[in-house]
Amino acid sequence: MLDLAHISAFAELRSIGDGRGVIARERRGIAIATVMARKGQGAALAAAVKEQFDINLPRGPHGSGSDATSFLGTGPGRWLVTHDAGTPRFVVSLAQQLDGLASVVDQSDGVGLLRLTGPALLDVLAKGVAVDLSAAAFPAGSVAVTQIAHMGVTLWKVDEAPTFHIAVARSMAGSFLHWLEASAGMTGLAAE
């Protein structure tokens, strides 16, 4: 009998160089889903999310909620939902709660999540992100769907430390780590 072990997307995250310019930690065990509003159901979806989660569904590229459950605007009528409160079968119940209002697709094993912070973080991100991430242009709560070294990423700012969360397709996790190690090596990448 084959023994299957669950290996997280960024299991190979490791410290590079000296220093703690960028501090990285993988967010593991997070339930992740994409939610797309059905045609003409935007208002009903927003009402359902408010009722079920007490979250104001963002209409632009912003996040609402908390680390426990957050809705991140990723496009017109599209959201990325993350849930870090351990509710069993969260995505299945989310799909039931939003039945008829939105299409819900489980991404929990398809997307890897990193939490990035550290004094050199903005300089390191600037090597890959062609979006203004300065505090004035990109305050906490902002979301950007963009690309780093041709890899699609969804990143959002959770506080002004600054701390960013970044979501990358699992199939790109190895290549993304390569970019992160090469870009943060100069100031040190500390894996936690």
Add this chain to the structure above:
Amino acid sequence: MRIPCPYCGSRDASEFSYSGDATLTRPAPENTEAMFHYVYLRDNPVGVHREYWYHAAGCHAWLKVTRNVSTHEVIDAVLAHDEAAS
């Protein structure tokens, strides 16, 4: 060239793919002569033009971009979906 995506904000053109002339209307499929012109015979305008751009590496929305193709000045960008609905 940067395109002001109505959803995402100002983004580099490399995030978008050009998706054709936005001034054309698709003819009825049985009108083969008109369809031939629509598909194959492209105008090559100068100055201000309207184009479809798809934000492939961002919000995945289709945009209608008003752009001066001679100077690359981007004048306006709206969600094609919003314009179709209005």
